[in-house]
Amino acid sequence: MENNKSFAWPQGILFAFLALCSSLTIGFIIPINLIGFQAETKQTIKNINDIEVKVGTQQRLKKFKPAMLTSWQQEAKAKGFSYTLPTRFQGTIIRKAKLAPNKKVIALTFDDGPWPGYTAQVLEILRENNIKATFFVVGKYLKNNPELGKRIVVEGHVIGNHSWHHWYHYFNQKAAAFEIDNTSDLIYQVTGVKTTLFRPPGGMLHNGLAAYARGKNYAVVMWSADSADYSRPSASVLTNRVLQQSKPGGIVLMHDGGGNRSHTVAALPLIISKLRNQGYSFVTVPELLEMQYKDQKLIANTNQ
Ligand SMILES: [Zn+2]
Numbered sequence: 045m046e047n048n049k050s051f052a053w054p055q056g057i058l059f060a061f062l063a064l065c066s067s068l069t070i071g072f073i074i075p076i077n078l079i080g081f082q083a084e085t086k087q088t089i090k091n092i093n094d095i096e097v098k099v100g101t102q103q104r105l106k107k108f109k110p111a112m113l114t115s116w117q118q119e120a121k122a123k124g125f126s127y128t129l130p131t132r133f134q135g136t137i138i139r140k141a142k143l144a145p146n147k148k149v150i151a152l153t154f155d156d157g158p159w160p161g162y163t164a165q166v167l168e169i170l171r172e173n174n175i176k177a178t179f180f181v182v183g184k185y186l187k188n189n190p191e192l193g194k195r196i197v198v199e200g201h202v203i204g205n206h207s208w209h210h211w212y213h214y215f216n217q218k219a220a221a222f223e224i225d226n227t228s229d230l231i232y233q234v235t236g237v238k239t240t241l242f243r244p245p246g247g248m249l250h251n252g253l254a255a256y257a258r259g260k261n262y263a264v265v266m267w268s269a270d271s272a273d274y275s276r277p278s279a280s281v282l283t284n285r286v287l288q289q290s291k292p293g294g295i296v297l298m299h300d301g302g303g304n305r306s307h308t309v310a311a312l313p314l315i316i317s318k319l320r321n322q323g324y325s326f327v328t329v330p331e332l333l334e335m336q337y338k339d340q341k342l343i344a345n346t347n348q
Contacts, residue, residue: 129241129333130337132337133333134240134261134263135259135263136258137249137258138265139267141295144339147293149293149326149332150292150293150324150326151296151327152296153178153180153265153267153297154177155179155180155243155298155299155300155301156210157181157189157192158192158301159185159301159305160189160192162301163179165309167196167201169312170201173313176326177326178202178203178265178328178330179196179202179203180204180205181193181204181205181206181301182206182208182209182302183207183208186227186231187230190234194235196235202330203237204265204329205231205239205242205257205262206242207223207244207253208227211223211245212248213251215252220256221256224257224260240262241262242254242262242263243265243266247267267296268289268293269286269290269294269296271298271311273298273308274299279310279311282311283314283318287318290322290324292324293336295332
């Protein structure tokens with residue numbers, strides 16, 4: 045018995061000890077788990093609130109967006125950024141404006157941007173010289189550089205559509221619609237301008253893009269002076285090439301994007317000063333077309 049008792053006691057103590065340990069351990073574990081659980085719950089709730097806030101903001105923004113765009117469009121119109129083409133040019137292909145030879149005006153055009161670095165440099169040179177130009181932007185590049193796209197318009201230049209991908213292959217109606225509609229939609233979203241000008245990549249008029257654009261009443265804008273600046277000649281070669289092809293009512297093709305345009309940036313001030321020395325002033329493509337329209341109206345009136 046005594047042996048049993050002596051055995052029983054330590055067993056009892058052992059149980060008591062184990063029970064104490066367990067309760068202590070559970071005591072430690074439960075609060076820690078509870079804290080963890082509460083923290084997790086709080087985190088979840090916080091996230092839900094975040095989502096709610098985001099959704100709420102988006103909904104509010106959605107409501108404001110048309111209003112914001114409308115006011116921006118009104119501002120753009122008031123500042124002359126918004127333009128409508130005379131109907132007679134809608135759906136036509138334009139290489140130059142037909143003006144009297146003494147009307148020494150010319151339109152500088154820049155393709156394949158907006159491009160980091162070069163577009164801003166071109167804009168700076170144009171600003172210094174108080175010149176407004178026309179930029180034909182590529183949709184996918186505008187998507188990557190919306191601030192540059194907006195800057196083009198804010199600084200008073202005209203923005204036109206140069207397709208989404210800048211591809212040369214044949215486009216069926218649906219693919220052409222993707223290229224042209226998406227680019228114009230993005231131009232509108234970014235700048236508030238509804239463009240009516242399209243320039244086909246590579247000047248290709250028979251791969252479905254120009255036909256689609258004409259069907260949608262865009263003016264398809266080609267050029268009369270090709271700088272071929274993509275071949276990156278020296279600034280003096282580039283300048284002479286443009287000068288030799290320049291005529292009143294002309295449209296000059298250059299590039300602010302699509303690759304290294306440092307040669308274009310270097311030549312641009314020279315091109316501007318030499319054309320100015322020859323008596324040229326610089327206008328945008330819509331201004332050029334407006335001048336032709338008024339000239340022709342004048343001729344028509346004189347004939348009556
Ligand atoms: Zn191009």
